[in-house]
Amino acid sequence: MFKPFADYLVFDIFGLSPGSHLGDALNFFVYDTLKIFFLLTVIIFFVAIIRSWFPPEKTKRILSHKREYVGNVIAAFLGIVTPFCSCSAVPLFIGFVESGVPLGVTFSFLVSSPMVNEVALIMLWGMFGWKIALIYIGTGLVVAIFSGIAIGRLKMENYVQDYVWKMQVGNSEIVEQTWPERLTYAKGYTLGLLKKIWPYVVIGIAIGGFIHGYVPQDFLARWAGRDNPFAVPIAVALGVPLYSNAAGVIPIVQALTAKGMAIGTVLAFMMAVTALSLPEAIILKNVLKTRLLVTFFGIVASAIVMVGYLFNAIL
Numbered sequence: 659m660f661k662p663f664a665d666y667l668v669f670d671i672f673g674l675s676p677g678s679h680l681g682d683a684l685n686f687f688v689y690d691t692l693k694i695f696f697l698l699t700v701i702i703f704f705v706a707i708i709r710s711w712f713p714p715e716k717t718k719r720i721l722s723h724k725r726e727y728v729g730n731v732i733a734a735f736l737g738i739v740t741p742f743c744s745c746s747a748v749p750l751f752i753g754f755v756e757s758g759v760p761l762g763v764t765f766s767f768l769v770s771s772p773m774v775n776e777v778a779l780i781m782l783w784g785m786f787g788w789k790i791a792l793i794y795i796g797t798g799l800v801v802a803i804f805s806g807i808a809i810g811r812l813k814m815e816n817y818v819q820d821y822v823w824k825m826q827v828g829n830s831e832i833v834e835q836t837w838p839e840r841l842t843y844a845k846g847y848t849l850g851l852l853k854k855i856w857p858y859v860v861i862g863i864a865i866g867g868f869i870h871g872y873v874p875q876d877f878l879a880r881w882a883g884r885d886n887p888f889a890v891p892i893a894v895a896l897g898v899p900l901y902s903n904a905a906g907v908i909p910i911v912q913a914l915t916a917k918g919m920a921i922g923t924v925l926a927f928m929m930a931v932t933a934l935s936l937p938e939a940i941i942l943k944n945v946l947k948t949r950l951l952v953t954f955f956g957i958v959a960s961a962i963v964m965v966g967y968l969f970n971a972i973l
Contacts, residue, residue, distance in 0.1 A: 660696070664689035683871025690863045690909055695852075697780045698859075702851060706844035710835055721759045721767065726810055729763035734802040737770025738795070755822055762810020769958055770802035773933035781908040786915070793969065794925055801929065801961045808957050809950075817950035858906030866909035870916060889923045890966035894959055897930025907931045921973050926966030934958055 664685050668674050674681035721733055754764045774795055782791035835843065886892070911924050934955055942951055 660689055660692040664692065679871045681871075683867040686870040686913070687863050687867035690866065690912070691860065693784060694781060694859060694863065694909070695856075697784050698777065698852060699848065702776060702780070703844050703848045706847040707840050710840040710843050721754065721763055726760065726762065727807065729760060730766040730803045730806040730810070733759075733763045733767040733806065734770040734774070734799045737767050737802060738774050738776070738799075755818065760810060761815055761818070762806040762808075764806075765809045765954060766802045766806025769805050769933055770799065772938075773929055774798035774802065778908070778928075778932070785908065785912045790921065794928070797925065797965045797969070798929065798933075801933070801958065801965060805954075805958045805961055809954060812953065814950045814953065817947040817953075819945050819947060822945050859909075862906035863909040866911075866913035869910065869913035889920065890926050890963050890970065893919075893923045893927035893966065894930040894963050897927045898934045898955075898959065899936050920970045922966040922969030922971075925969060926962050929962045929965070930959065933962070 667688055668681060668685045669676055672684070674684060676682070676685075721729060721736070754767070755761070759767075778798075779791050779795055782794055907928050911928050914927070915921060915924050939951060939955065942954075946954070
């Protein structure tokens with residue numbers, strides 16, 4: 659639907675040649691911009707209706723006092739349908755701890771919520787098909803579950819900042835919404851999310867377009883190609899300092915894949931960008947002592963590297 663328009667605009671109206679660097683880059687940008695914003699608008703609206711059943715207070719109550727393993731699994735799955743990101747890490751963390759949610763269960767949720775969400779599913783499905791989308795969601799859940807279990811087993815509650823245990827955030831009443839209220843919420847959430855992420859989407863697509871049109875294939879193959887045994891940890895190390903969400907990073911992922919980067923390496927890069935970031939570390943430093951923060955990043959990064967190697971081996 660959008661490809662003929664992108665071809666017409668770039669090659670007929672603008673007069674650029676197919677196969678040229680600028681033509682291919684601009685065609686990639688126009689086509690992906692139209693496709694991605696259409697998918698985001700339609701699907702996020704329906705997912706937001708589902709999310710209206712999971713306000714923060716209900717999420718905390720569901721996870722409160724859950725046992726190890728069971729709580730980690732529930733927390734990881736709730737992360738898919740709950741609208742939290744690293745920006746809300748501090749109040750979310752305090753609220754979960756105050757509500758009695760075990761530390762490891764809390765971390766399963768904090769990993770899953772930004773990394774495994776409807777934006778990632780929608781965009782991966784649209785660009786790579788349902789198999790890759792489900793692989794990413796499945797492995798993201800596994801990383802979230804086992805990272806939380808590992809942190810829970812280490813018994814590192816003493817490395818949470820002391821003031822967190824003393825805070826009493828309190829519980830708010832859970833108000834059930836009517837269908838008109840849910841539709842109003844979904845509309846507002848969709849518009850609010852699009853306003854928040856559109857710069858990341860545009861920047862990500864622009865970077866993806868540049869890679870698609872200008873970056874030589876042998877450049878990426880040399881540093882993170884299929885024959886480089888260190889490609890996965892390099893991709894994770896490059897992803898951690900970046901700050902973006904799935905909407906911003908997936909166009910880059912598409913361009914890297916088109917240039918020959920192995921799918922496991924690409925998925926590892928995407929997970930590192932969305933689940934771990936320098937801004938997130940700065941935010942979490944307000945509630946975690948250094949040892950627990952380093953442990954959290956180390957466990958999650960190691961799990962992501964293993965996932966990358968696994969899928970490079972089997973795909």
